[in-house]
Amino acid sequence: MNSLRIGLLALVFLTMAFAVTLVSLRHDQRESFRAWTILTRHANTLEVEWGRLQLESASLQRPERLETYARQQLNMYAINENASPER
Amino acid sequence: MMSPHPDKNPRWRHYSLKLLLFGVCGVLLGRLLYLQVWETEHLKTRGYSAHLKTLSQALPRGDILDRNGRILAISTPISSVWANPQKLLSENEDVEQLARLLRIPETQLRNKIQKHAARQFIYLKRHISPAMENAVQQLGLRNINFQQEYQRYYPDGDILGHVVGFTDIDENGLEGIERTFNDLLRAKQGYAYVTRDNAGKAVDTFKPGIDGVKGTAIHLTIDSRIQYLAQRELASTFEHHQADSAAMIIVEVDSGDILAIAVQPGFNPNNSQERKSELYRNRAISDVFEPGSVLKPFIVAMALEAGTILPDTTINTSPGYWQVNDRTIRDLHDYGELDISGILSRSSNVGISKIALELPGSLVWSKLDACGFGHFPGAGLSGERSGFLPHHSQWYPTTQTSLAFGYGLSSSLFQLTQAYMTIATDGISRPLRLIKDATPGKGEQVFQPKVIKTVRTMLADVVENGTAKRAIIPGYRIAGKTGTSTKIHQGGYRRGHYTALFAGMVPAENPELLAVVMVDEPRENGYYGGTVAAPVFARVMPEVLRWLHVAPQPAPDKIMAQTGNPE
Numbered sequence: 001m002n003s004l005r006i007g008l009l010a011l012v013f014l015t016m017a018f019a020v021t022l023v024s025l026r027h028d029q030r031e032s033f034r035a036w037t038i039l040t041r042h043a044n045t046l047e048v049e050w051g052r053l054q055l056e057s058a059s060l061q062r063p064e065r066l067e068t069y070a071r072q073q074l075n076m077y078a079i080n081e082n083a084s085p086e087r
Numbered sequence: 088m089m090s091p092h093p094d095k096n097p098r099w100r101h102y103s104l105k106l107l108l109f110g111v112c113g114v115l116l117g118r119l120l121y122l123q124v125w126e127t128e129h130l131k132t133r134g135y136s137a138h139l140k141t142l143s144q145a146l147p148r149g150d151i152l153d154r155n156g157r158i159l160a161i162s163t164p165i166s167s168v169w170a171n172p173q174k175l176l177s178e179n180e181d182v183e184q185l186a187r188l189l190r191i192p193e194t195q196l197r198n199k200i201q202k203h204a205a206r207q208f209i210y211l212k213r214h215i216s217p218a219m220e221n222a223v224q225q226l227g228l229r230n231i232n233f234q235q236e237y238q239r240y241y242p243d244g245d246i247l248g249h250v251v252g253f254t255d256i257d258e259n260g261l262e263g264i265e266r267t268f269n270d271l272l273r274a275k276q277g278y279a280y281v282t283r284d285n286a287g288k289a290v291d292t293f294k295p296g297i298d299g300v301k302g303t304a305i306h307l308t309i310d311s312r313i314q315y316l317a318q319r320e321l322a323s324t325f326e327h328h329q330a331d332s333a334a335m336i337i338v339e340v341d342s343g344d345i346l347a348i349a350v351q352p353g354f355n356p357n358n359s360q361e362r363k364s365e366l367y368r369n370r371a372i373s374d375v376f377e378p379g380s381v382l383k384p385f386i387v388a389m390a391l392e393a394g395t396i397l398p399d400t401t402i403n404t405s406p407g408y409w410q411v412n413d414r415t416i417r418d419l420h421d422y423g424e425l426d427i428s429g430i431l432s433r434s435s436n437v438g439i440s441k442i443a444l445e446l447p448g449s450l451v452w453s454k455l456d457a458c459g460f461g462h463f464p465g466a467g468l469s470g471e472r473s474g475f476l477p478h479h480s481q482w483y484p485t486t487q488t489s490l491a492f493g494y495g496l497s498s499s500l501f502q503l504t505q506a507y508m509t510i511a512t513d514g515i516s517r518p519l520r521l522i523k524d525a526t527p528g529k530g531e532q533v534f535q536p537k538v539i540k541t542v543r544t545m546l547a548d549v550v551e552n553g554t555a556k557r558a559i560i561p562g563y564r565i566a567g568k569t570g571t572s573t574k575i576h577q578g579g580y581r582r583g584h585y586t587a588l589f590a591g592m593v594p595a596e597n598p599e600l601l602a603v604v605m606v607d608e609p610r611e612n613g614y615y616g617g618t619v620a621a622p623v624f625a626r627v628m629p630e631v632l633r634w635l636h637v638a639p640q641p642a643p644d645k646i647m648a649q650t651g652n653p654e
Contacts (some may be wrong), residue, residue, distance in 0.1 A: 026291075029291060030290055030291050032289070033289075033290065033291050036290065044164070044235065047164060051147075051163035053157060054161055054163075054165065055158075055161055055163055057158075058158040058161065058242035058243075059242050061157060062243060062244075062246075063246070063311060063315035063316075064246070064319075067315075074160055
């Protein structure tokens with residue numbers, strides 16, 4: 001009879017322990033999800049910034065812009081410049 | 088007082104109570120069955136919709152890059168504003184203020200919300216600026232949400248608009264590379280399945296999500312610096328000659344890589360107002376024309392290979408015209424006795440017709456067919472056309488003479504460039520390549536290398552002594568051929584409507600670069616291929632040669648003497 005009681009108590013204890021562990025794990029999971037959400041948001045921000053920088057870099061490298069800069073700021077000219085009757 | 092039947096009443100009560108209990112249990116069980124069996128799906132859906140949500144994960148479309156890794160098309164994140172019209176209306180949100188910040192007339196916004204009142208999702212405005220997004224967020228409206236999307240940008244604007252093409256607001260490719268390679272460039276959307284709290288905030292996931300995949304980047308063989316140069320010079324010519332359109336293709340001969348496809352009038356894919364077919368049509372691949380005299384070198388190559396002529400064979404072109412059946416073939420002047428090189432450098436229609444008539448029709452057709460005329464090019468651009476090459480079984484004697492100087496067949500500039508690859512590559516018809524990762528085509532030997540070398544020497548003479556003197560580049564020997572074809576206008580060939588052409592390769596002995604120029608209907612300052620198209624070659628190619636480190640060659644005195652005065 002005693003052993004049955006001990007067994008029952010152990011079962012109750014284990015059930016309680018599992019219940020607490022389950023709650024704790026759920027809490028951890030939600031915390032991890034929250035952290036993941038923050039990191040994802042941060043990654044998105046970085047991606048926006050990266051996209052902006054790539055676009056800016058591509059715009060700054062435009063051959064048309066470089067030519068204007070070379071002509072106006074550095075007084076450069078193409079070697080076959082005089083060959084063009086239209087300009 | 089005792090009842091006369093003491094057991095009867097409690098028994099009745101007992102049975103009644105049992106019946107009631109069974110009844111209640113039966114109703115409860117029935118309800119339970121109804122909810123668990125018949126209504127399961129409906130209740131599940133309601134429960135899920137209250138707490139579970141599927142979040143879509145937007146990912147960018149693949150970039151398009153040039154051969155050096157420079158970005159030609161890129162997707163950058165941008166926000167769109169959306170709302171639930173039902174909630175917006177029921178909670179009486181500040182639509183006036185919202186309309187002001189979104190720069191939409193208030194009545195227009197209200198009408199839009201009313202019109203879609205039955206829906207749970209409508210875009211209020213798509214692709215808003217970060218400043219506008221901040222301002223709307225500051226307004227603190229409960230039922231206004233932001234969705235991250237991507238917008239396509241083309242940093243080079245009108246320099247490569249015709250090649251790269253453009254997408255719609257949902258990033259579906261509509262033209263150019265964007266359209267042809269839409270499936271490759273498009274991102275695969277991902278999904279996250281989340282549980283929400285009472286405030287609607289995602290707190291957990293309820294099942295594993297599906298990861299999205301970013302679109303694949305595509306590397307073109309185009310060199311954006313060369314493309315810019317070609318586009319700049321072509322625009323200058325287009326304006327100077329008041330032409331209808333113009334196009335130029337530059338190819339690296341060894342690999343068949345297309346370095347530039349310039350088209351005028353220009354088109355900027357960033358500007359949605361310019362998305363008109365007459366502007367965005369890539370005329371280098373979709374406009375077909377009769378190539379005219381630029382076809383003559385192919386006839387010479389056929390005749391040399393067939394042995395019907397030798398390089399020093401002379402042909403009498405006097406008196407400057409020749410009657411074939413009911414048709415008179417004319418030259419500009421009476422050139423008298425000409426050798427083969429002279430026929431090409433003077434561009435004699437009479438001379439080339441006499442050469443062509445000595446050849447079997449089937450041979451002429453099979454060689455032109457092998458060069459790619461009449462075939463769909465399959466370069467990977469939307470709007471490609473195959474042109475037209477009639478089968479030799481349908482030819483009359485006049486068809487063959489007309490073909491000899493480039494009439495009676497049609498071709499796009501792209502096909503013409505492809506055909507000229509056989510002359511630039513010692514007789515191999517090598518496919519042109521626009522995508523860097525594509526496996527280069529092996530090609531087919533169409534002409535004997537010895538024959539093609541002879542033809543190239545003759546074409547160098549065309550530039551040095553013939554119609555293409557304005558294609559001369561100091562320090563380099565050029566091989567090329569001009570063409571001026573009369574256009575079909577209102578049912579017949581009409582004077583005053585021409586297509587000016589020039590196909591040139593450099594260095595003539597062992598070409599590294601091939602360029603073909605087409606100017607459609609030049610109206611001012613000349614119309615000949617030699618005066619309109621050849622100068623574009625002479626202005627673009629020196630810088631291309633310099634960039635690609637093609638060293639100048641020690642030029643013969645004759646060329647050096649001419650370069651002092653190319654006119």
